[in-house]
Amino acid sequence: MLDSKLLRADLDTIAAKLAGRGFKLDTATFNALEDERKKLQVRTQELQSERNTRSKSIGQAKARGEDIQPLLAEVGQLGAKLDLAKEELSVLLAKIDHILSAMPNIPDASVPSGDNEDDNVEIRRWGTPREFDFDIKDHVDLATALDKGLDFESGAKLSGTRFVVIKGQMARLNRALGQFMLDLHTDNHGYTEANVPLLVNHDSLYGTGQLPKFSEDLFHTDLGSKKFSLIPTAEVPLTNLVRDEIVDEAELPIKYSALSSCFRSEAGSSGRDIRGLIRQHQFDKVELVQLVKPETSFAALDELTGHAEKVLQLLELPYRTVILCTGDIGFSAMKTFDIEVWLPAQNTYREISSCSNMGDFQARRMQARYRNKATKKTELLHTLNGSGLAVGRTLVAVLENYQQADGTILVPEVLKPYMGGLTQLG
RNA sequence: GGUGAGAUGGCUGAGUGGUCGAAAGCACCGGUCUUGAAAACCGGCAUGGGUUUGUAGCCCAUCUAGAGUUCAAAUCUCUAUCUCACCGCCA
Structure with a gap:
C-alpha cells in the first residue's frame, strides 16, 4: 500500500512512476473520488462533532435536573443526517481503499526501466559452467534412472499434474539441501529459525500483498466461518x-x-515448464525475511541477496544475479534481485531465488512499526525477503551439474555431512 | 465438540450508560539533586485520520472485531475471533 498522503500531494509523479512498471493509474477518477472524500469526511465529522456536543449538554442538563425533552427532539434529526453521511462516507472510503490496495509499489530510482x-540487467556472474565430455541428461531422466527418485506418475495419481513424489536417495538429497540452507542462515548469517503455519488467514495474505489482487494464485480452504489459504511462500x-x-x-x-x-x-502458467520439478504446485523453500529500519533497507537487500548467493557458492553451482527492470518487478517490491542458477540441460540460467526490498509497502498494510528513539515517533518498518533458496530447483541444479557419464550423481562436498555417508547417488 | 471465565494504552491493571482517551503502577523520556550513578522528587508520555504552510491549534475515530439498543456505549444486547480452565476426542 502506498502512502495516501503522498498520493494526494503528488499524484502525477507517482502515476508516471507506476506507468513505468506497466500500471495505469486513472488520475482523473482518483482525483474526483478524493475531492468527494474530502467534502464528505469533513461534513461527517462536523455532524459527529455537533452531536457529541449536544449529547454532552443533555447529560449536563439531566444532572442539573432540568427537562431534557426539547433537547432530545433537536438531536433526533441530527442523528439521521449523521447516519446517512457515515454510510455514504464508508462506501466511498471502501472504493478508494479498493483502488489503493490494488496499486503496486513504486520502483526505486536504481531500478532499470524496461517492459x-x-x-532485466545482469549485474554479476559467479562460477564457470562445467564442460561435459558426454551426452548430458536433464534432471527428469537422471532421477528416473535412479530408482524413479522423482516419481511424477505417482504424484499425478495421488494429486494431479504438477505434483511429485520424491523417493529414496533423491528424497534424502532434497532433505539435505533444505537442512544445509537453514543451518547456513541460522548459524552463519544471523537469522532466527522459525517453523510457521502453512495455512494462514486472509489478514496475513493482505499484509504481504497477495490479497486482494492475486487470490487466484493461491490454494484456498473454506471451513464454514474459517477461511485459510495455503502459503505461496514462508x-x-x-x-x-x-x-x-x-x-x-x-x-x-x-x-x-x-x-x-x-x-x-x-493459474496463469498452464503449459509452461510442464516437464520436471521446475514449476510444481507444492515445493520446499528456505525463506529469508528481514525487518529493518527504513534507512538501512537497501544495504539489507544487498546483504540478504549475498546470503542467498552464498548457498550456491558453497554448493559450487554457477549462477548469475540480475536486477529486475521496472516491467518485471513484483507487485510489492521497490527493488528486486533474481539469482539464476546454471542448468546444463537447458543450457541456460534459471531463477532460483528472488530477493526484494518492499520498503514500507507491506509494513503500511500490516501496520508494522517501530519506535524511533531519536524522534520518539512510531514509524513504519521496511520489510525484505528472499529465497535462500528454492529447494526443488536447487535439487534440479545439483542433479544436472553433478551428473557423471554413467548416470550417477556426485554429492556436493557441503552436503556430505547430511547424507549419512552417501557420496554418490546411484 | 461441551461447559465456564475472560479480552482495556509498550506492559500490568481500575473503570455506577453521561466532561472517560480512559485511574493507578511499571517501563520509557526530560529535569532537580549528585563528582558520577542509584534512590527520591517534579514534569512528560497512546494510535490512526481530517483540516491546515504547519512536528501549532481545532476536530473525528479507536477500550479484540462486526452488528444493534440509546440523545449518549469501554460500560447494555447479539454474533465472530482469540485466550484461559475443566471434560470429551485426537497425532
Whole structure:
C-alpha cells in the first residue's frame, strides 16, 4: 500500500512512476473520488462533532435536573443526517481503499526501466559452467534412472499434474539441501529459525500483498466461518510476525528464516515448464525475511541477496544475479534481485531465488512499526525477503551439474555431512 | 465438540450508560539533586485520520472485531475471533 498522503500531494509523479512498471493509474477518477472524500469526511465529522456536543449538554442538563425533552427532539434529526453521511462516507472510503490496495509499489530510482524480463540487467556472474565430455541428461531422466527418485506418475495419481513424489536417495538429497540452507542462515548469517503455519488467514495474505489482487494464485480452504489459504511462500507468515506490532528500535534488524512447503496454483502458467520439478504446485523453500529500519533497507537487500548467493557458492553451482527492470518487478517490491542458477540441460540460467526490498509497502498494510528513539515517533518498518533458496530447483541444479557419464550423481562436498555417508547417488 | 471465565494504552491493571482517551503502577523520556550513578522528587508520555504552510491549534475515530439498543456505549444486547480452565476426542 502506498502512502495516501503522498498520493494526494503528488499524484502525477507517482502515476508516471507506476506507468513505468506497466500500471495505469486513472488520475482523473482518483482525483474526483478524493475531492468527494474530502467534502464528505469533513461534513461527517462536523455532524459527529455537533452531536457529541449536544449529547454532552443533555447529560449536563439531566444532572442539573432540568427537562431534557426539547433537547432530545433537536438531536433526533441530527442523528439521521449523521447516519446517512457515515454510510455514504464508508462506501466511498471502501472504493478508494479498493483502488489503493490494488496499486503496486513504486520502483526505486536504481531500478532499470524496461517492459519485461528481457530488459532485466545482469549485474554479476559467479562460477564457470562445467564442460561435459558426454551426452548430458536433464534432471527428469537422471532421477528416473535412479530408482524413479522423482516419481511424477505417482504424484499425478495421488494429486494431479504438477505434483511429485520424491523417493529414496533423491528424497534424502532434497532433505539435505533444505537442512544445509537453514543451518547456513541460522548459524552463519544471523537469522532466527522459525517453523510457521502453512495455512494462514486472509489478514496475513493482505499484509504481504497477495490479497486482494492475486487470490487466484493461491490454494484456498473454506471451513464454514474459517477461511485459510495455503502459503505461496514462508514470506507470508514470517513477515506477518510483526503485523500490528510496535517493535523496539534496539531489536532491529529482525531476521527470520524458515524451511517450509509452499503452494501455488500456477493459474496463469498452464503449459509452461510442464516437464520436471521446475514449476510444481507444492515445493520446499528456505525463506529469508528481514525487518529493518527504513534507512538501512537497501544495504539489507544487498546483504540478504549475498546470503542467498552464498548457498550456491558453497554448493559450487554457477549462477548469475540480475536486477529486475521496472516491467518485471513484483507487485510489492521497490527493488528486486533474481539469482539464476546454471542448468546444463537447458543450457541456460534459471531463477532460483528472488530477493526484494518492499520498503514500507507491506509494513503500511500490516501496520508494522517501530519506535524511533531519536524522534520518539512510531514509524513504519521496511520489510525484505528472499529465497535462500528454492529447494526443488536447487535439487534440479545439483542433479544436472553433478551428473557423471554413467548416470550417477556426485554429492556436493557441503552436503556430505547430511547424507549419512552417501557420496554418490546411484 | 461441551461447559465456564475472560479480552482495556509498550506492559500490568481500575473503570455506577453521561466532561472517560480512559485511574493507578511499571517501563520509557526530560529535569532537580549528585563528582558520577542509584534512590527520591517534579514534569512528560497512546494510535490512526481530517483540516491546515504547519512536528501549532481545532476536530473525528479507536477500550479484540462486526452488528444493534440509546440523545449518549469501554460500560447494555447479539454474533465472530482469540485466550484461559475443566471434560470429551485426537497425532
